[in-house]
Amino acid sequence: MAVRVDLMISLDGFATTTDQTPDNPFGQDWSRLTDAYAATRTFRERVLHDTSGKGTTGIDDDYAKDYFDNIGAEVMGAGKFGLHNFPDDPNWKGWWGDEPPFHCPVFVLTHTPRPSIEMAGGTTFHFLAASPDDALQRATKAADGKDVRIGGGPTMVRDYLKAGLVDRLHVAIVPIVLGRGIRLWDDLRGLEAGYTVRSETAESGTIHLTFQR
Amino acid sequence: MAVRVDLMISLDGFATTTDQTPDNPFGQDWSRLTDAYAATRTFRERVLHDTSGKGTTGIDDDYAKDYFDNIGAEVMGAGKFGLHNFPDDPNWKGWWGDEPPFHCPVFVLTHTPRPSIEMAGGTTFHFLAASPDDALQRATKAADGKDVRIGGGPTMVRDYLKAGLVDRLHVAIVPIVLGRGIRLWDDLRGLEAGYTVRSETAESGTIHLTFQR
Numbered sequence: 001m002a003v004r005v006d007l008m009i010s011l012d013g014f015a016t017t018t019d020q021t022p023d024n025p026f027g028q029d030w031s032r033l034t035d036a037y038a039a040t041r042t043f044r045e046r047v048l049h050d051t052s053g054k055g056t057t058g059i060d061d062d063y064a065k066d067y068f069d070n071i072g073a074e075v076m077g078a079g080k081f082g083l084h085n086f087p088d089d090p091n092w093k094g095w096w097g098d099e100p101p102f103h104c105p106v107f108v109l110t111h112t113p114r115p116s117i118e119m120a121g122g123t124t125f126h127f128l129a130a131s132p133d134d135a136l137q138r139a140t141k142a143a144d145g146k147d148v149r150i151g152g153g154p155t156m157v158r159d160y161l162k163a164g165l166v167d168r169l170h171v172a173i174v175p176i177v178l179g180r181g182i183r184l185w186d187d188l189r190g191l192e193a194g195y196t197v198r199s200e201t202a203e204s205g206t207i208h209l210t211f212q213r
Numbered sequence: 214m215a216v217r218v219d220l221m222i223s224l225d226g227f228a229t230t231t232d233q234t235p236d237n238p239f240g241q242d243w244s245r246l247t248d249a250y251a252a253t254r255t256f257r258e259r260v261l262h263d264t265s266g267k268g269t270t271g272i273d274d275d276y277a278k279d280y281f282d283n284i285g286a287e288v289m290g291a292g293k294f295g296l297h298n299f300p301d302d303p304n305w306k307g308w309w310g311d312e313p314p315f316h317c318p319v320f321v322l323t324h325t326p327r328p329s330i331e332m333a334g335g336t337t338f339h340f341l342a343a344s345p346d347d348a349l350q351r352a353t354k355a356a357d358g359k360d361v362r363i364g365g366g367p368t369m370v371r372d373y374l375k376a377g378l379v380d381r382l383h384v385a386i387v388p389i390v391l392g393r394g395i396r397l398w399d400d401l402r403g404l405e406a407g408y409t410v411r412s413e414t415a416e417s418g419t420i421h422l423t424f425q426r
Contacts, residue, residue: 179402189392
């Protein structure tokens with residue numbers, strides 16, 4: 001069982017964008033960060049339910065496949081689930097449609113828990129007012145021997161990294177300079193200690209960097 | 214003739230370190246940033262005058278060779294030359310010994326110019342109180358058809374990048390998180406526009422990223 005993180009960041013280290021508008025809830029910057037990943041065959045199959053076989057099949061796709069492999073539970077922040085966008089909608093069920101791509105229990109950290117939501121395909125969203133450590137323990141138990149993903153956003157990921165709780169950090173560095181957003185790397189001096197770090201560049205230009213315990 | 218920049222930065226984007234002490238004028242962090250470059254055969258030959266043939270000969274060394282190729286003049290900031298460390302020493306001649314590795318005119322930007330210094334091996338240091346643009350024109354003339362290097366530090370490099378004056382930016386990203394220093398990428402949103410960006414990873418783990426006009 002390993003605790004894993006996968007994030008996409010810009011060259012200047014921004015993992016979450018801040019140009020969202022009501023009409024464009026992810027923002028232009030988010031699209032630029034995620035284009036190469038969204039173009040993979042695996043993303044199209046797993047997230048968009050597109051079984052046509054279209055999509056890229058190179059190094060980006062290898063990481064996309066790996067992303068979905070052997071995950072037994074996820075912990076995510078309220079922002080990733082969308083609670084900051086729809087705080088007053090008790091029926092909000094996340095961004096991912098009726099059959100979200102998680103297929104496992106997902107623990108959403110929030111100060112205002114709500115009832116669990118069972119979705120098609122094995123995903124159940126649970127809402128917890130818990131410390132990162134407690135949430136990880138709960139997720140680890142639910143994962144039943146499989147890996148646990150710390151899903152983000154970056155502020156939450158930093159908390160887990162600082163606490164030394166992450167076994168594998170995979171960062172897809174997209175070769176663009178965003179100049180705004182929320183940074184991944186802040187306040188993580190010396191993070192590399194105790195990890196083996198390696199990197200390779202995909203056909204898209206994305207640099208895949210992995211910190212492995 | 215092209216205007217070129219080469220910098221080493223950490224994953225979190227720090228190009229200049231800030232842990233210098235009188236006893237260790239570059240600081241521990243600087244050593245960690247530059248270790249892979251300093252281990253190359255080319256650095257040992259060109260900077261340390263070590264002709265033993267020792268040193269690494271892989272991808273880092275290819276970039277090190279390229280660094281020294283076809284440069285006709287350099288523009289550098291007062292900090293890189295050491296004027297901030299030795300402001301009151303009229304005999305300070307930089308960090309690089311009697312035969313510096315530049316072998317061309319070097320224009321040091323400073324608000325308090327001093328007389329030019331001619332060194333062995335073709336390096337002459339000139340001290341200019343000039344705008345980045347004016348300094349570049351002067352260096353371009355001195356380079357006589359060869360390339361001009363913008364030598365840094367990062368604040369100066371940012372000025373040239375923001376002004377659209379750089380034809381090739383090579384960044385060696387060292388896979389460490391420093392957490393402190395002076396950032397390269399700040400305030401450069403959209404820098405990639407107009408450049409072809411590519412990257413490759415050296416045996417040392419350093420990621421070589423090139424923005425080429």
